[in-house]
Amino acid sequence: MLQLNVKNETSRLRSVILGTAESNGPTPQEHEAYDPKSLEHIKAGTYPVEADMIKEMEAVNEVFKKYDVEVFRPEIIEDYNQIFTRDIGFVIDDTFIKANILPERERELDAIQYVLDKINPAKIVRPPEEAHIEGGDVMLWDDHIFIGTYKGSDYKDYITARTNIHGVNFIKELFPHKKVKEFDLVKSRIEPRDNALHLDCCFQPVGKDKGVIYKSGFREEADYMYLVNLFGKENLFHIEREEMYHMTSNFFSIDTNIVIIEKNFKRLKNWLTERGFTVEEVPYAEISKQEGLLRCSTLPLIRD
Known part of the structure; x- marks a missing residue:
């Protein structure tokens, strides 16, 4: 049995579900794009190819091996995108919450059922149908839960709005002892540089007191x-619009002093190194073309 435990974003990682790029399927049609960044690359003919993405994910898997992290991978669904495991579920404390994702992605949950079978069924919950919430919008910081949402009255018109206020309220009811704070994010259907798809596209804690x-x-x-x-301005690394577009805040922490980042994020690397972090660099620029990066493709199950 897996004893789930995740209370923040940075404690020592012991067990994780890492997505897979195998049998990722053909390049989507324009009308099939879920976000403006994918659409931009579909139109430009620069949408990532499977072999490159498999290599990138393997690099992350190697880092996990190096630090002795138990890694689960989804079962392969033919011709199907299964990279972004963070969208389909997330752990808070000792509870696994299944996301109410876009209906056509339901099969991604089936592909990790063998992992869910190792968890006490009483510790697996699913929000009611009207509550939309995805893991990229949920960030744990010990007694805080930060949640990205979109409060515009045109919520239903945005495929890029993934977590609604019903989802926020669901988490508040489930964890009454936590400070749940929601953040209203900027959304765009057409300009990826102005679209915070999830909270982790514009904020993420790192270490014990930084972000x-x-x-x-x-x-x-x-x-x-x-x-x-909350964090203090001197503890926050501010990124610029182009850095947000390349998803600089979407790194992944293995420990309070070990961070995996995309190898092109030089400014972030310098900032982290100057503050004593061990920085593991991986190539992830192809995967990022789908508006997702390291945090999006990992689903932590156990942290110390």
Whole structure:
């Protein structure tokens, strides 16, 4: 049995589900794109190919092996994108929450059923149908849960709006002892540089008291200021619009002092190294063309 335990983003990782790029399927048609960045690359003829993405994910798997992390992979579904495991579920404390994802992605949950079978069934929950919530929008910080959402009245018109206020309320009810704070994110269907698909596209904690943040990803300055006040401005690394587009805040922590980042993020690397972090660099630029990066393709099950 797996004894789930995840209370924050940075404690020592012991067990994780890493997505897979095998049998990823053909390049989608324009009308099949879930986000503006994928659409941009479909139109430009630069959408990533399977062999490159498999290599990139294997590099991450090697880092996990190096640090003795138990890694599960989804069962392969023919011609199907199974890279972004963070979308389909997430762990808070000792509970696995299945996401109400876009209906056509339901099969991705079936592909990790063999892992879910190792978890106490009483510790697996599914939100009610009206509650939309995806793992990329849920960030744990000990007694805090940060949740990205979109509060615009046109929520239903945005395929890029993945977590609604019903989803936020569901988490508040499930974890009444936690401070649940939602953040209203900027969304765009057409311009990936102005689309915070999930909270981890514009903010993520690192280490014990630091974070990486993109100010313009928040619709309300007060939401951004909440994080500045909580972490302290001197502890936050501010990224720029182009860095947000390349998903610089979407790294992944193995421990409070070990971080996996995409190898092109030189400015982030310098900032982390100067502060004593061990930085593991991997190539992930092809996968990032689908508006997802390291945090999106990992689903932590156990941290110390």
